[in-house]
Amino acid sequence: MHTSEQDPRNDSMDGSTADERNSCRARLFDARGRDAAVACGDLAAVELSDHRLLWVDLTNPSPSRLDEVWKALALPLAAKAEVGSARTTPCLRKAGEVFWVRVVAVSGNDGLALRGRVLTLVATRNAVVSMHDDPLPFVDALFDREAAGSDIGALSAESFVASLLDWHLVTYFDTVADFEIAIERLEVGILTERQRESLPELRRLRKAASRLRRMLAPHRAVFSALSRPDFRPREAAEADAHFAALDTRYERAMDMVENTRDLVVGSFELFTSQIALQTNDSMRLLSFIAVVVGLLAVIAGILGMNFDAPLFETQAAGFWTAVGAMALLATTAIALARHRGWF
Template sequence: MISNSSDQDGSQKEADRSAHITLYCADGSDRQLSMDKLMPPTHDDDLLWVDIDRDSPELVADVCRALQVPSAGCTHLAGRASAPQLRRYGKFMFIHAIAVEHRGGLEFEGTMLAIAAGPNVVITVHHKPIEFIPSLRKREHGETKLGLLTAPSFVASLLDWHLDTYFDAVSDFEVAVEHLEESILDGSQNESTRQLSRLRRGASCLRRMLAPHRGVFSGLSRPDFDPEDDEVTIGHFRRVDEHFNRAMAAVENTRSLVVGTFELFSNQIALRTNSVMRVLTFATVIIGCQTVIAGALGMNFKASLFETASFGFWAAIAVMVGITMVAAWIGKRKKWF
C-alpha cells in the first residue's frame, strides 16, 4: 500500500509538472491549480487555461474527463494531426495549428499546437516547447483581468501569438538576406550560391507551413461556425484572420526577396564578367598593335632601318613598350579597367 501511494504521488507530481493549470478570475484573484483540484469553472467570470507540454494521451484524457470534454473531441485533441484543422464537437471547438521555430541556418521547424475551447475552458496541447506559451504565462503572471475574456476570445489571442512566430521567422529570414547581399557585393561568390539555395528552401518551408491555415482562420471568422458567438468574439476572429493575411503576405514576400537576391547575384556576376572582358579586349588591342609593328618590321625588303643592327631592334622594342605604357595610362584614366 505504501508503494502504491508513493507511485500515485509520483504520477501526480509528474502530471502537475506537465499540465500548467491557471484559473483567471475577473476580480484579478488568479491562481495556479493542481490536477487533483481540476474542475470546470463555477463562475461565468472565470477562465480556466490548461496547457499540456508533453506527449501524454493519458494526461490529456484525464484533463478531458475532469472538464467534461466530449470523447470524440478528446481523441482529436490527443491525436497527432499532420495539417491545420478546425473541428467542433458540441460546445467545444478544436483547432490544430503549426507554430514555427527558427533553429538557425535558415532551418525552420514546425510544432503542432492543439487547442480545445469550451464554456470558460481552454486547453492547449503541444508535444514540444513553443516559445510564446511560457512567455504568455510569464507576462500574465499575478493578478490580471483575463477572466473577463470568453474562451473563444482567449483562443483568438493564442492564435494571434501563434502568427507572431511567422513574423519572427520572416524577420530572421530578412536578416539572412541582408547578410547574403552584403557578401555578394563584397565578392564572395562560392558561399553565395549555397546560401541562395538555403534561402529558397527556407522560403518554401515557411509557405508550406502557413498556407494550410487559411481554412482555419477563414472558418473561425465566418458567422456560421458558431452562431451563438457574439459580435465581439466574431470581431476578434476577423482581426486574427486579417493578421493571418498579413502574415501570409510577409511569407510570400520572402520568395520575392530570394528572387531579388538572385538577380543581384546575377548582376554582380555579369559586372565582373564585363570587367574581365574589358581587360581582355584592351590587352588584345595592345597586343594586336604590337603584332602589326613586328609584322611590318619583318617584311622581306631592304630598307635603311634594317641596317641599324641592334640599335634598330632595341628602338623597335622601346616603341612597343612606349605604346603599351601610353595605352595603359589612357585606359586607366578612362577607367576602362
C-alpha cells in the same frame, strides 16, 4: 556512500510524478483579480463562471493525464481522438459547445532551419486546453506573464483562443524578420567580392521561403472558418470581432510570407547583375589586351617584311630601338586605360 532516493512526499497528492506535473500546468483567471494556479489533479473541483476562465496547458502529456483532464472538463472523446493522432495538418472541428483547432507554429534559426511545432487548442465554456509535444516559447511567455494577475478572466474561451492563435501567428512574423536579416547579410556578401560564396546561401534561402509558405498556407481554411458567422452563431459579437481581426492578421502574415519569395528573387537578380558586371569587366580587360597585343603584332609584322631599308642596317641598335618603342607604346596604352578607369 549514502544514496538518496526520491521522497514519495515530493509527489502530489494525486500520485503524479514530477515529470507529469511539469507536463501539466493550469491557471484560473478571475476577472476580479483573484487569479490562482490550479493543480491538474484538482481540475474537477474548479467552479467556472462567466467571469472566470481556466487555462490548462499540456506538454507531451501521458495518456493517463490526458484522460484525467478530459474527464475533469467533460470534453468530447472526438476531440481526444484528434489530439492523440499524429496528424500535423491544420484543422478546425466542433462538437456541440466545444470546438478544437490544430495549428502549426514555426521556429527557426536566421530564417533557414525551419521547424514546425503542432499546437492544439480545445475550447469549452469558460475553459481552454492547449496541447503541444514540445515547449513553445510564446506559450511559456504568456503563461509566465499572466501569472502575476491579469484581466483575462473577463474573456470568453473563444476570445482567449483567438489570443493564443494570434501569438501563434507571431512566430511567423518573427521568422520573416529573421529571414529578412538573412537576406540583408546575403546581399552585403553579394555586393562584396564573395559572389560565388553567396550562391549556396541563396539556394538555402529559396528553399526556406518555399517551406515557410507551405507551412502557413494550409491555415487559411482554419482562420477563414473561425471568422464565418455560422461557426459560432450564438456567441457574443466580441468573439466574432476577435476572430475577424485574427483572419485579417493571418492574411497579413500570408502576404509577408509570400514576400519572402520576392526577396529571394530580388537577391538572385542582384547576384546575376553583379556576375554580369564582373563578366563585363573581364571582357573589357581581355579586349584591351587583345588590342594592345594586336597592335604590337602589326608593328612586329611590318618590321619583319623582306625588303631593304636603312632601318634594317642599324643591326642591334635598331632591334632594341624597335623593342623599346613597342614597350613604350604598350605602357602608354596601359596608363591611358587606367586613367580612363577601364580596369
